[in-house]
Amino acid sequence: MSTDRAEAGRHDFALRPSRPPAPVDHANEDLPIPLETRVEMYRLQQELRQFEKRAYDLFMQNLVKGTSHLSLGQEAVAAGVAAAIRPDDYTFATYRGHAHTLARGVGMGPVMAELLGREDGLLGGKGGSMHLTSVEHGMMGSYAIVGAHLCIANGAAWSAQIRGTDQVAVAFFGDGTTNIGAFHEALNFAVVWKLPVIFVCENNLYMEYTPSDFVTAVPHPAADRAPAYGLEAVLVDGNDADAVYEAARKAVELARSGGGPSLIEAMTYRHGGHSRADPGKYRPDGEVDAWLERDPIPMYHQRLLRLGVAEGQLTEIQQEVAQRVDDATEYAKASAPPGDAALMTDVWADGGSAWRN
Amino acid sequence: MTELNMAQALNAALDRALADERVVLLGEDIGQTGGVFRVSDGLLEKHGPDRVIDTPVSEAGIVGAAYGMAVAGLRPIAEMQFMGFSYPAFDQIISHVSRIRNRSRHRFTAPLVIRVPYGAGIGAAEHHSESTEALYAHIPGLKVVVPSTPHDAYGLLLAAVDDPDPVIFLEPIRLYRSARGEVPEEPYTVPIGTAKVEKPGSDVTIIAYGSMMREARAAATELAQSDIDAELLDVRTIIPFDTETVLESVTRTGRAVVVHEAPRTAGFGAEIAAQIYEHAFYSLLAPVERVTGWDTVVPLRRAEQHYVPSVGRVVAAVHRVMET
Numbered sequence: 152m153s154t155d156r157a158e159a160g161r162h163d164f165a166l167r168p169s170r171p172p173a174p175v176d177h178a179n180e181d182l183p184i185p186l187e188t189r190v191e192m193y194r195l196q197q198e199l200r201q202f203e204k205r206a207y208d209l210f211m212q213n214l215v216k217g218t219s220h221l222s223l224g225q226e227a228v229a230a231g232v233a234a235a236i237r238p239d240d241y242t243f244a245t246y247r248g249h250a251h252t253l254a255r256g257v258g259m260g261p262v263m264a265e266l267l268g269r270e271d272g273l274l275g276g277k278g279g280s281m282h283l284t285s286v287e288h289g290m291m292g293s294y295a296i297v298g299a300h301l302c303i304a305n306g307a308a309w310s311a312q313i314r315g316t317d318q319v320a321v322a323f324f325g326d327g328t329t330n331i332g333a334f335h336e337a338l339n340f341a342v343v344w345k346l347p348v349i350f351v352c353e354n355n356l357y358m359e360y361t362p363s364d365f366v367t368a369v370p371h372p373a374a375d376r377a378p379a380y381g382l383e384a385v386l387v388d389g390n391d392a393d394a395v396y397e398a399a400r401k402a403v404e405l406a407r408s409g410g411g412p413s414l415i416e417a418m419t420y421r422h423g424g425h426s427r428a429d430p431g432k433y434r435p436d437g438e439v440d441a442w443l444e445r446d447p448i449p450m451y452h453q454r455l456l457r458l459g460v461a462e463g464q465l466t467e468i469q470q471e472v473a474q475r476v477d478d479a480t481e482y483a484k485a486s487a488p489p490g491d492a493a494l495m496t497d498v499w500a501d502g503g504s505a506w507r508n
Numbered sequence: 509m510t511e512l513n514m515a516q517a518l519n520a521a522l523d524r525a526l527a528d529e530r531v532v533l534l535g536e537d538i539g540q541t542g543g544v545f546r547v548s549d550g551l552l553e554k555h556g557p558d559r560v561i562d563t564p565v566s567e568a569g570i571v572g573a574a575y576g577m578a579v580a581g582l583r584p585i586a587e588m589q590f591m592g593f594s595y596p597a598f599d600q601i602i603s604h605v606s607r608i609r610n611r612s613r614h615r616f617t618a619p620l621v622i623r624v625p626y627g628a629g630i631g632a633a634e635h636h637s638e639s640t641e642a643l644y645a646h647i648p649g650l651k652v653v654v655p656s657t658p659h660d661a662y663g664l665l666l667a668a669v670d671d672p673d674p675v676i677f678l679e680p681i682r683l684y685r686s687a688r689g690e691v692p693e694e695p696y697t698v699p700i701g702t703a704k705v706e707k708p709g710s711d712v713t714i715i716a717y718g719s720m721m722r723e724a725r726a727a728a729t730e731l732a733q734s735d736i737d738a739e740l741l742d743v744r745t746i747i748p749f750d751t752e753t754v755l756e757s758v759t760r761t762g763r764a765v766v767v768h769e770a771p772r773t774a775g776f777g778a779e780i781a782a783q784i785y786e787h788a789f790y791s792l793l794a795p796v797e798r799v800t801g802w803d804t805v806v807p808l809r810r811a812e813q814h815y816v817p818s819v820g821r822v823v824a825a826v827h828r829v830m831e832t
Contacts (some may be wrong), residue, residue: 284612300598306574320576392775497609499673
């Protein structure tokens with residue numbers, strides 16, 4: 152490690168060895184997942200991909216306000232987990248949360264309008280990309296301070312346990328989160344109280360601009376820490392929706408039956424940089440190309456064809472999603488920015504921001 | 509009516525709050541031990557381990573869980589063992605608890621109470637003894653409440669549990685056992701956001717809260733011997749601050765002395781003084797005086813008396829404003 156660090160120099164992460172994806176495990180094709188669930192996961196991945204591509208385009212047109220963190224390349228994680236949970240379950244996401252919000256069924260129009268900071272946005276144009284929240288969809292919030300929401304997801308899961316429902320809470324987070332205290336505090340609580348919570352690490356290899364293995368004590372930041380909390384080390388191919396679905400299904404089953412939490416590490420890759428300002432130049436030559444070869448969506452497309460889904464059905468899904476993305480874009484563009492008065496609202500329960508009730 | 513000390517009154521309020529099955533208590537040593545100040549004594553036995561939860565030393569984990577419970581339908585009451593121990597939970601409190609209503613466009617609320625024993629009194633310096641209420645008062649979306657009597661401790665705590673907004677509930681360590689008073693048998697609340705004129709007077713308004721009410725009361729008694737009729741005002745709620753009651757009093761007396769234990773600079777007394785200057789300037793007969801802790805670190809027991817404002821300092825400040 153010390154040699155590695157010396158050789159890497161200060162800003163030469165690009166000179167480190169490339170970390171290519173594992174090959175596709177075609178045995179996942181034989182997992183007992185209903186075909187309709189698979190088609191649903193395909194549709195979800197299409198939605199997330201096409202939405203994020205459009206978000207990127209709108210960025211380049213300077214229409215997206217603030218910053219934004221895209222999930223391009225990581226769609227299989229969001230889709231696989233979303234297909235394994237129920238509408239009344241809870242989801243907590245990070246600032247990279249467009250995918251997880253959409254995967255809970257939140258409308259593309261309100262999400263797109265929120266990215267553009269418009270008054271018809273999901274949060275009235277006040278929250279933007281990093282705070283997407285929708286109570287009605289169990290989307291309990293996107294948390295832009297790394298690690299915080301793992302502790303919070305515990306609370307939602309605890310509430311379900313105390314109220315005697317069999318709801319579960321899912322918290323998505325990145326590889327970088329595993330080095331912050333809240334991650335460890337949350338795991339400890341969840342295990343001690345057997346909370347119905349599922350921690351899903353989207354390991355996209357980079358903690359913002361820094362390779363996470365450069366600053367992390369163990370090779371697999373989540374899975375290698377799991378045994379320290381008495382949890383099984385679960386490492387899955389995050390670019391294979393079936394693998395993610397299967398791991399999530401088992402974790403959900405365990406949580407619903409009172410068996411407590413799970414920690415899943417899903418290996419994936421973001422096709423773009425950390426945020427809109429980042430061209431991602433810290434990545435070694437060939438690494439991005441290798442992961443683009445393992446793009447989760449074309450792989451899944453081929454798998455569905457092999458499983459007997461007609462090409463025409465998949466094309467129809469693509470086209471239908473494309474139309475919805477266009478509609479959402481028009482909806483967002485047509486909405487006005489929120490008025491200045493919105494600044495003064497919703498600090499207190501009376502709806503305002505004054506001191507006195 | 510029963511005579512209780514403040515710890516007993518808080519215990520009775522927690523017991524009453526637990527009658528609502530959405531209420532859950534969590535914190536370090538609060539169950540089996542009853543809390544380091546025994547405020548939750550006996551509640552584990554009465555309400556069971558699902559409702560009164562002994563947590564690990566893990567403040568971010570505690571407040572995070574309480575907040576998650578609150579957005580998912582419960583009414584948690586979290587305890588931070590001492591004010592200085594609440595800082596590891598700062599991110600949860602400031603970045604999330606206080607903002608979720610705004611962030612979710614009013615669809616989420618975080619109705620939780622964070623109980624925080626504060627102030628000097630056990631002589632353990634720093635984290636066990638500080639009074640950093642201004643840090644919380646500065647954050648939009650947090651209510652900050654601080655009782656000085658058993659009666660108000662009971663009523664304000666039940667009001668905090670009912671409140672739809674998150675409440676930082678400060679409990680003056682020095683008053684847990686030394687403050688005694690009558691508490692009605694029947695449940696009641698004291699409205700958050702209302703200051704109280706504890707003793708009417710005509711010459712000067714002494715404005716204090718929490719632990720410093722003891723010194724303020726003693727000062728008012730001493731001043732009476734010098735024929736100075738001090739009005740004694742207990743702030744009770746720092747945020748939302750009851751500007752009206754304070755202004756009504758100061759407009760009448762023309763003089764104000766603000767007392768708190770926290771360090772002087774950017775302490776909440778500065779905000780109180782600013783409110784008075786902005787809204788009652790032309791009624792003032794003298795500049796507002798502040799009697800506060802020093803801009804230093806709360807020391808160990810031997811020096812604590814030099815840190816915490818004394819009755820003598822309050823009396824001297826009143827004499828200064830009376831001479832103007």
